[in-house]
Amino acid sequence: MAKPPSRRNKATSAASTDSTSAANSANEDISQQVDPSSATITVSAVEVTELTQEEQSDRLLLERKVERAFFEAGKALAELRDRRLYRSSHRTFEEYCRDRFGHSRRQSYLLMDAAVVFDNLVEICDQFDHKLPTAEGQVRPMTKLEPQEQQEVWLKAVELAGGKVPTGRIVKDVVQRIMESSKAPNPYRVGEVCQFVVKDNPDLRGMGSCWCIVTHVGEFSCTVTAWNGEYTVRIDHLKPLNYSDAECQQMRGICDRIHRLRECENLEEAAGAVLKHLGEGKRPYLTAFEEELLSFLEAKCSLQL
Numbered sequence: 001m002a003k004p005p006s007r008r009n010k011a012t013s014a015a016s017t018d019s020t021s022a023a024n025s026a027n028e029d030i031s032q033q034v035d036p037s038s039a040t041i042t043v044s045a046v047e048v049t050e051l052t053q054e055e056q057s058d059r060l061l062l063e064r065k066v067e068r069a070f071f072e073a074g075k076a077l078a079e080l081r082d083r084r085l086y087r088s089s090h091r092t093f094e095e096y097c098r099d100r101f102g103h104s105r106r107q108s109y110l111l112m113d114a115a116v117v118f119d120n121l122v123e124i125c126d127q128f129d130h131k132l133p134t135a136e137g138q139v140r141p142m143t144k145l146e147p148q149e150q151q152e153v154w155l156k157a158v159e160l161a162g163g164k165v166p167t168g169r170i171v172k173d174v175v176q177r178i179m180e181s182s183k184a185p186n187p188y189r190v191g192e193v194c195q196f197v198v199k200d201n202p203d204l205r206g207m208g209s210c211w212c213i214v215t216h217v218g219e220f221s222c223t224v225t226a227w228n229g230e231y232t233v234r235i236d237h238l239k240p241l242n243y244s245d246a247e248c249q250q251m252r253g254i255c256d257r258i259h260r261l262r263e264c265e266n267l268e269e270a271a272g273a274v275l276k277h278l279g280e281g282k283r284p285y286l287t288a289f290e291e292e293l294l295s296f297l298e299a300k301c302s303l304q305l
Helices: 007-032 053-067 069-082 093-101 105-122 136-142 147-160 168-182 245-262 269-279 288-304
Strands: 193-196 211-217 221-226 229-234 238-240
Touching: 053 069, 069 093, 069 105, 069 136, 093 105, 105 136, 105 147, 136 147, 136 168, 147 168, 193 221, 193 245, 211 229, 211 245, 245 269, 245 288, 269 288
Parallel strands: none
Antiparallel strands: 193 211, 193 238, 211 221, 221 229
16 A cells, blocks of 8 residues: 655655745845945934033033042041041051951052142142042052152153043153152162161061161162171162271171071071171170170080081
């Protein structure tokens, strides 16, 4: 008995026919299209309405609020700190800023420093068409400068930015140029005894009371030897002790003796404390007792060797 014809085959055949017809139709449409290079594109004009006087005033007001946001934050933080308005809930200002605003100590003080610079720039803002900083990062490179230097830097930075508000990078570059041009020649000499000035150098933390001996003089820096090792620092991180040549010679001898002892293995903590004390001396000589202590440690280390 013959099988009835399959409906699926018919359906497939019909679909195939329809697909072929659609493709042929599409090809005919494409072939009848106009050359794209000669086609005309119609663009509808959109009318841009001018701001009313009230809208222009509102825009300027809102722009000023955005520009002054970091300034207002810094001023508010300074008042909270100075009036100790945090004292009812927190022991310190730093704890208050962390809990209330999520600020680190550094972030809060950066904003306060920036507000001071902003205030200084407002005084001459007519000289740069009121192009004032809009972010704390644009002000940060200037916080360590004198007020007049801050104004000079900002004027130059606005000029370099083509009359616009300069980026923090532009401001930093201007500050660096001014600092380099104003640096005095290195006043130190090899063999001179100085004292550390810690300032903003984290590598010198805890070394503010220590003396050191200059071993190399660079253009704007020195390599020095202290009781606990060697440091390379900028010249503004040193203060001369104005010792005579003979006194400097004595200090170099003491430094050599301390270093030899520090090379001794199994140096006890108490001995290290003695050496640290000698490295913080405020005079170019040892007292009789200090000389006895140093000689005693040298004898002990000689026995170990």
